[in-house]
Amino acid sequence: MLGPKRLQKELVKIQGPLAPGITLVSAEDLQSWYMDVQVMDNPIYSNEVYRLHFRFSNNYPIEAPEVVFVRDESHPIPIHPHIYSNGIICLDLLDSAGWSPVHNVESVCVSIQSMLTGNTKRERPPGDAEFVRSNRQRPKDINFLYHDTTV
């Protein structure tokens, strides 16, 4: 049961200064946090703020957190070939094979931010509509194919 104790400490850290464009929205308990991400240097994403929802198991950071974008009136889901329109993100470090316990909430936000910064395509992943309609799995259980590692 590493999770609660480690998150307690991350929480103290994350209330201090963070990387530019990353802000803590709320961390009401040690299971579910919201973070906002802004992308500075890419016209595709300028003037928008995206909201990430983190969910932690008791086994965090041995297990990866579940991280998805959430949509509300002021926070759209960013358009990206690896982000489905329901907010599910296909990023190797969030997947159990790619996760490492030395990552933390801030470093995950920074990785997602830089995945957006580097993107040039205004596209959703292939099969987005079908995936969003049919997927009932939790993000971590999905076996994504990282066929396109250039994005």
Next chain:
Amino acid sequence: MAHIADQLKAEGNALFKSGDYSGAEAAYTAAIARYAQNPLLFTNRAFARLKLRAWDGVLDDCLHSINLLADNFKAYYYLAEAQLALNHPHEALSSALTAYEQVLRVTPPSANVHPISQLVLKCKKAKWEARERERARGRGQLLAELEDALDMLTQGEVGQVQAALDRGEMGAVEAEERRKEVLEAGRKKLEECRSVFAIADPEHGERREVPDWLVDNISFEVMHDPVMTKTGHSYERSTLIEHLKRSPTDPLTREPLTVNDLRPNLALKQACADFLENNKGWVVDW
């Protein structure tokens, strides 16, 4: 006889699982009456007694079990828990360290490495607290003696003023002024003395921060058994083992990494131990 004892043990285990610790204890006791040579019967009963907070019984059972089987991390683990509860932090620490040493030799890595590692830290903290209490008591006594001595000094001077007045060497007004001065000076000395003691108190103005190099990057806690990977980074052994169970890779580079590749980082271990030892019992809760 032995197989009846095994049946009773299975019964005890089932009762234990259902949360009936007294029932489990009784079943193990019955099993031991049939066959007293199985160390597991004693460790199981110790665990049940631990749940029942029957500390003395835990001690007996653990020592019995260790007598029957020396390589016995569970018995040392429960023993340490009971010794801690009975307020014997020194003994508890030595039992916990033995448990830790033994559990590390178990293959495949046991799920108990982490809790035992945590218990070692808890014992270190208890040991530190006991010493700190002793120190505070000693300090309190010294302060009380100093206060008494200062008070006597002041009373002595007041007596001299009175004597001078009685001998007619000092007028009543002057004597009253002198008396006030002496009392005021005495009060100031007492205050000064108390504030010096307050400053020396470790609870006072401590910077409650742990340097990054003593902190495990996975659990964010102070390490007590740091191990180094090929990249030169150190982690707490028990948390890194948790990670390696899930993914046998270096947490930073994702290169293949197994428990056998880890090397103890002895200098860092000493640094962590010193940090814990030197007046920082709070570190464990930090």
